[in-house]
Amino acid sequence: MTTLWDTTGSAVVKELAAQRRTGGAVLSGVALTLVVVADEGRVTEAEDAATVAAEQHPCRILVVVRRQIEAPVPRLDAEVSIGGRLGPGEAVVMRMYGRLALHAESVVLPLLAADAPVVTWWHTQPPARLAADALAVIADRRITDSTSAPDQLAALRTRAQDYAPGDTDLAWTRATAWRATLTSAVDSVAGRRGDAVRVLGGRVEGAPGSATARLLAGWLSSRSGAEIDVVQATRHPGDTGVDSVVLQLDQDEEVRVHTDRRGGAVISQPYRPDATMALPDRSLGDLLGEELRRLDPDEPYAEALEVTTGLSGLTGRASLRSHVWVDPAEQDGRPDGPDGPVDAESVGDNSPHGAAPTVPPTSEGTDEVALAGEHDSPDPTAPEAVR
Amino acid sequence: MIPNPLRDPRDRRLPRVPEPCALVVFGITGDLARKKLLPAVYDLANRGLLPTNFALLGFARRDWGDQDFAELARDAARNAARTPWREEVWERLASSVRFVQGSFDDDNAFDELAATLGELEGSHGIGGNAAFYLSIPPAMFPVVLKQMQRTRMAESTPDRWRRVVVEKPFGTDLASSRELNELVDSVFSAQDVFRIDHYLGKETVQNLMALRFANELFEPVWNGHHVDSVQITMAEDVGIGGRAGFYERTGAARDVLQNHLLQLLALTAMEEPVEFSADEIRTEKLKVLRAISLPEDLGTFAVRGQYEQGWLAGQRAKGYRQEEGVDASSTTETFAAVRLGVETRRWAGVPFYLRTGKRLPRRVTEIALVFKRAPHLPFADTDTEELGNNQLVVRVQPDEGVTLKFGSKVPGSVMEVRDVSMDFLYGEQFTETSPEAYERLLLDVLLGDATLFPRNAEVEASWSVIDPLEEFWAGSTPEPYRAGEWGPRAADQMLAAEGRRWRRP
Numbered sequence: 001m002t003t004l005w006d007t008t009g010s011a012v013v014k015e016l017a018a019q020r021r022t023g024g025a026v027l028s029g030v031a032l033t034l035v036v037v038a039d040e041g042r043v044t045e046a047e048d049a050a051t052v053a054a055e056q057h058p059c060r061i062l063v064v065v066r067r068q069i070e071a072p073v074p075r076l077d078a079e080v081s082i083g084g085r086l087g088p089g090e091a092v093v094m095r096m097y098g099r100l101a102l103h104a105e106s107v108v109l110p111l112l113a114a115d116a117p118v119v120t121w122w123h124t125q126p127p128a129r130l131a132a133d134a135l136a137v138i139a140d141r142r143i144t145d146s147t148s149a150p151d152q153l154a155a156l157r158t159r160a161q162d163y164a165p166g167d168t169d170l171a172w173t174r175a176t177a178w179r180a181t182l183t184s185a186v187d188s189v190a191g192r193r194g195d196a197v198r199v200l201g202g203r204v205e206g207a208p209g210s211a212t213a214r215l216l217a218g219w220l221s222s223r224s225g226a227e228i229d230v231v232q233a234t235r236h237p238g239d240t241g242v243d244s245v246v247l248q249l250d251q252d253e254e255v256r257v258h259t260d261r262r263g264g265a266v267i268s269q270p271y272r273p274d275a276t277m278a279l280p281d282r283s284l285g286d287l288l289g290e291e292l293r294r295l296d297p298d299e300p301y302a303e304a305l306e307v308t309t310g311l312s313g314l315t316g317r318a319s320l321r322s323h324v325w326v327d328p329a330e331q332d333g334r335p336d337g338p339d340g341p342v343d344a345e346s347v348g349d350n351s352p353h354g355a356a357p358t359v360p361p362t363s364e365g366t367d368e369v370a371l372a373g374e375h376d377s378p379d380p381t382a383p384e385a386v387r
Numbered sequence: 388m389i390p391n392p393l394r395d396p397r398d399r400r401l402p403r404v405p406e407p408c409a410l411v412v413f414g415i416t417g418d419l420a421r422k423k424l425l426p427a428v429y430d431l432a433n434r435g436l437l438p439t440n441f442a443l444l445g446f447a448r449r450d451w452g453d454q455d456f457a458e459l460a461r462d463a464a465r466n467a468a469r470t471p472w473r474e475e476v477w478e479r480l481a482s483s484v485r486f487v488q489g490s491f492d493d494d495n496a497f498d499e500l501a502a503t504l505g506e507l508e509g510s511h512g513i514g515g516n517a518a519f520y521l522s523i524p525p526a527m528f529p530v531v532l533k534q535m536q537r538t539r540m541a542e543s544t545p546d547r548w549r550r551v552v553v554e555k556p557f558g559t560d561l562a563s564s565r566e567l568n569e570l571v572d573s574v575f576s577a578q579d580v581f582r583i584d585h586y587l588g589k590e591t592v593q594n595l596m597a598l599r600f601a602n603e604l605f606e607p608v609w610n611g612h613h614v615d616s617v618q619i620t621m622a623e624d625v626g627i628g629g630r631a632g633f634y635e636r637t638g639a640a641r642d643v644l645q646n647h648l649l650q651l652l653a654l655t656a657m658e659e660p661v662e663f664s665a666d667e668i669r670t671e672k673l674k675v676l677r678a679i680s681l682p683e684d685l686g687t688f689a690v691r692g693q694y695e696q697g698w699l700a701g702q703r704a705k706g707y708r709q710e711e712g713v714d715a716s717s718t719t720e721t722f723a724a725v726r727l728g729v730e731t732r733r734w735a736g737v738p739f740y741l742r743t744g745k746r747l748p749r750r751v752t753e754i755a756l757v758f759k760r761a762p763h764l765p766f767a768d769t770d771t772e773e774l775g776n777n778q779l780v781v782r783v784q785p786d787e788g789v790t791l792k793f794g795s796k797v798p799g800s801v802m803e804v805r806d807v808s809m810d811f812l813y814g815e816q817f818t819e820t821s822p823e824a825y826e827r828l829l830l831d832v833l834l835g836d837a838t839l840f841p842r843n844a845e846v847e848a849s850w851s852v853i854d855p856l857e858e859f860w861a862g863s864t865p866e867p868y869r870a871g872e873w874g875p876r877a878a879d880q881m882l883a884a885e886g887r888r889w890r891r892p
Contacts, residue, residue, distance in 0.1 A: 176400045180435060183393040184404045188439050191406045191514055194546065196390040223393050263475045267439050272407075272512035275439040276479045278432065290400065300398040 001081035009107035012078045012092060016111065019082045020090070030089060030113045032292065035120040035135055036063045037104075040095075045284065046123035047086060047093070052285025054087035057292040060113045061091040064135065066101035069328060074098035076107060102327065105134035112138070117295045119143065121288065128158050130167070132326040141295050143288070145170040147241075152211035160309040165297035165319040171211035172301045173287045174240045177279050178216055178257075178265075182245060184277070185255050185267045192271060193251075199224035202247040205233040205258075210241020218308030219300065220247070239281050405833035407440035408516035408548075409507055411500070413531055414523040415445030415456070415486075419554065421463040423585075424520065427825040429464035432480045433473060436830055440512035442483040446500060448490050456486035469823050483511050491523075491530045494537075501538040515547030518581075518832050522554060525567065532574045541574045550579045552832055555646050556637065557582060557843075560857065561850035568843040581832045582846065586647045586752075587839040588824030588831075590813060591787040595654050595754070596663075598781070598789065605779070606659075608758065610733045615776060617739045618755040619651050620892050622747035624699060626870075627721070631712030639723040640691070640853055640860075643743040647752075649676060649849045650841060651783070652739055655754055656729045665837040669845065676848035680728040685859045687884055690866060690877040692722035694746040697869035704746055704870035720865040721745045724878040725856060738885065742878060746870035751892040752783040766802060773805040778890070787813040 002015055034053065038046035043065055050061045075097040082090050092111060096104055112118055120139035125148075130136035146169050149155035159169060190197045202220065206213040208230045220228040226248075233243035237259075244258030256268045265279035302314040394401070410428065412420055431437050445456050461481065465472055485503055489496020507513050517540070521531065535541040543549045553571060558564025571580050586592060599605055608614070621643055627634040634642070653672040660667035682688035696706040707713060707721050722744030729739060758777040771794070778792040789811045797803040831839055866875035873879075873889065882888050 177435065179393070179398075180401050180404070181439075183391065183401050184439050186391045186393050187404065188407050188512070188514075190391050192512075197392065199392050220393075223395065263473070264479060272440060273510055275512065276482075277439050278435050278473075278476050278479065280473065280475075294399055298400075300395055300400075 001084045004078045006075050007078055009110060012080060013110050015080045016090060019080060030058055030060045030116060032059045032117045032119055033113045034059045034061050035108060035118060037122045037124055037135060038063060038065055039124040040065055040067055042123055049284035049288050051087040053288040053292055054089050056289040058089050060089055061086055062108055062111055063093040064104050065095045067095055068097050069101050071098035074100035076100055105138060108135060119292060129162055129324060131321040131324045134323050137321050137323045140166060142167050143291050146211040147171045152209055156211050156214060157309050160305050160311045163314045164317050164321055168291060168298050168301055170287050172215050173290050174212040175216045178242055181257055181265050181277050181279055185257055185269060189249060189255060189269055198250040199226055200248045200250055201226045202228045204230045204242060205244045206230060206237040206242040208232055213241040214308045215304050216242055219304035222303040222307045402436050403834055404436055405438050406516055407438045407512055407514040408833055409442040409444055409504060409513045410518050411444040412520045412522055413446045416447045416449055417522050420522045422467055423825040425460050425463040426467035427823060427829050429468050430470045430826050431830055433470045433476050442507045442511045442513050445486045450488050451486050453486050457481045457484050460484060491527055497534040497538050501540050518550040518552060520552040525556060529570060532570060536574045543576060543579055550581060550832060551575045552581045552583055554583050557846045559641060561847060561854050564846055564850050581840045583828055584646050584650055584841055585824040587650060588828040589783055591781060591783045595781055600659050611735055611737045613758055614737055614756050615759045616737060616757050616887055617655060618890055619648055619741045621647055621743040621752045623745050624747060624750045626746050627710055631710055635713060635717060635719050638719045639721055639743050640856060644723050644741060645849050645853045648741045648743060651754055656734055668838055669842050673845050673848060675729060676845055678730045679852050680730050681855055682726050688726040688881055689856055690724045690881050691720035691860055692868045692875035693865040694721050694870045695867045697871045699746060699871035718864050722874045724881060744874050747873055748871055753892050754781040755890050770802045771804045775806050
């Protein structure tokens with residue numbers, strides 16, 4: 001592991017290349033790049049989760065921590081490790097200060113694994129419009145977590161308004177185990193009857209303010225066409241915000257699934273004894289791992305989100321976003337041209353606090369630096385002013 | 388599957404879960420059950436892939452209560468489980484574990500088994516579905532199958548399915564395998580019989596089909612115009628362990644060549660199935676197996692060997708004849724190599740070299756396609772001295788993956804071309820999702836998906852390849868090789884006779 005203090009993006013690229021060369025037989029194939037946007041306070045949590053996910057899906061982890069946007073001088077600190085504390089693959093943790101934080105993509109873009117999908121995960125409050133973060137624009141899949149918002153339902157609405165195919169939410173991932181259990185319970189009724197089952201209604205008992213409970217109810221409604229709502233549970237629901245689910249089926253039958261608080265779910269159905277299935281609380285890393293398993297748009301999620309929020313036409317939206325320049329220093333958020341990506345000129349314009357480290361005029365001599373494996377020392381190619 | 392409004396083909400997060408059912412294991416105290424089956428059941432439960440209503444029934448001669456059995460099962464599962472141990476998962480599973488004691492010729496025991504199954508139908512809601520796993524020596528099959536027939540446990544009806552899982556060996560020659568197939572098919576209907584060849588449960592073997600049929604890159608060269616020869620190797624570094632009795636009667640050809648190697652050959656050589664379904668894939672495999680030809684000169688192109696004492700991985704290893712339980716003048720082979728042909732338009736003239744052995748230097752299974760040399764090399768002879776044939780190697784185990792070997796210029800001022808290899812390691816791209824073969828196959832049995840199971844016609848076609856070999860070898864003495872060598876000299880000569888040599892895996 002090498003830490004580069006007050007460095008530049010190209011020095012990080014070189015260091016990564018140098019470590020790969022000296023590392024011998026290290027993991028060379030990566031299936032994707034995972035960009036993690038985290039707050040300083042939650043960076044350890046995010047790193048742990050990304051490490052678990054990277055063990056399931058080898059990927060290059062790029063952690064971006066944006067700090068002190070108001071700092072007068074932009075600065076980049078980076079920690080480069082291969083097969084170290086952040087799992088078996090390559091990982092770079094970058095802390096960006098000052099105006100650089102608004103141009104994080106300038107550091108991230110050259111670090112992306114070649115022609116591999118990019119997944120961006122916000123372990124922080126994501127922007128209301130994901131397009132405002134260039135790290136969302138470069139991603140094939142974008143992961144947010146509405147359960148971490150102070151108002152989870154408002155967060156869901158925001159996500160629905162901003163939705164584009166390829167967006168997903170960990171609140172939805174938390175519902176997977178419930179969905180699997182419910183599906184399997186209905187399978188078992190259908191298996192007994194030897195005939196199709198219709199869901200006529202039902203309810204989710206849990207915390208009405210929980211995004212996961214809402215999405216679960218939305219999914220049930222979208223699949224069955226029946227009105228299914230979240231009602232306050234008498235017991236305090238667990239992490240997922242769901243305590244039990246009741247489904248009214250045709251032929252006057254009812255299926256009920258409730259948690260047993262010991263990592264299991266009890267399924268009650270007609271003509272069968274109660275059965276217990278595993279329904280463990282899952283770690284953040286596990287949830288993230290599930291998200292990385294498939295990288296195409298998740299239509300069932302979009303449909304559940306539609307029903308939950310009452311918006312329609314989510315699946316039909318364009319999956320590509322174009323970057324929208326929003327400057328937090330200016331309250332109104334001046335758009336940078338008509339939806340166009342930020343070009344080099346305007347970056348300068350928008351950085352009144354001083355120029356970002358400038359790119360060396362030529363790339364000569366860069367290989368020598370990479371070979372020399374410049375460790376913990378200032379980058380000699382960086383301009384004087386930054387050192 | 389019966390329509391369920393909550394199921395959505397686009398929803399790939401929801402796992403395939405079997406219908407409510409019971410798994411009945413005969414010979415639950417055996418090695419296989421303890422090392423593979425019970426851990427696989429736990430792993431499936433832990434991954435949430437077992438149905439809501441599931442029961443596990445063990446049948447064996449030992450006098451045990453449900454409690455003793457649950458304890459044994461727990462230890463076995465815990466020792467060998469692939470996924471992290473979660474006591475609560477096991478507790479739930481243990482609540483549906485039953486043990487029935489009895490010998491296989493005991494009518495009462497089987498009546499009790501049938502009654503227990505009926506009882507579980509009520510108490511555990513298994514819906515009458517059951518899979519019977521015969522983890523017992525084939526000699527016991529007739530007794531057990533007759534008992535199942537008598538108690539009418541084997542009958543599938545529209546309301547319920549009953550399936551049977553059979554382990555290799557599927558007979559010892561064509562005649563005996565026919566007999567066995569007829570016996571099993573007379574009790575269970577043919578589509579309810581699942582023959583386990585655990586090699587087919589391995590991810591790389593399934594990936595072979597993805598590699599061939601999902602890509603544009605490989606299929607055009609996957610034929611006799613470009614392929615010079617194919618080498619399929621399954622090497623083991625272990626000896627026969629405690630299986631002397633079984634091995635003395637069987638030998639390497641029957642133990643490995645007949646099933647694993649011929650199945651790998653079939654998957655390598657088969658045409659594209661019309662669709663990716665059990666029936667279509669098995670049809671294509673069967674066509675290949677039927678097209679296999681044996682060399683005329685068996686003396687040169689069919690070699691068998693037996694290991695003598697030697698050194699392996701820094702340890703002294705006994706010779707086969709010195710192993711406990713082995714006849715001091717045994718002529719059972721522990722190594723077999725053969726050159727086969729596949730008489731189809733695609734493969735005419737391409738030799739398929741198959742070899743397997745025990746006490747070889749390392750444990751490895753791989754399929755190597757050796758390509759022809761480029762028809763013209765514009766370089767000077769000295770430039771390409773180190774250039775070999777291009778190779779595409781599918782590594783089945785260990786280090787599951789694919790290697791492509793091709794020539795590349797050595798950096799420097801002269802033109803020099805040398806072989807390099809490009810590696811795709813399965814574990815690098817997808818690590819977590821490689822379930823143990825038994826886990827996958829067990830799940831497929833419960834789901835009723837027969838894609839990865841050979842059917843009886845395939846088994847019979849395989850025996851028709853092996854029988855003439857066994858006939859030729861009968862009465863001869865295998866060539867000796869030292870433990871820790873890549874087989875007898877004759878195996879190298881077999882390839883040298885045609886100007887080729889074995890790849891060192």
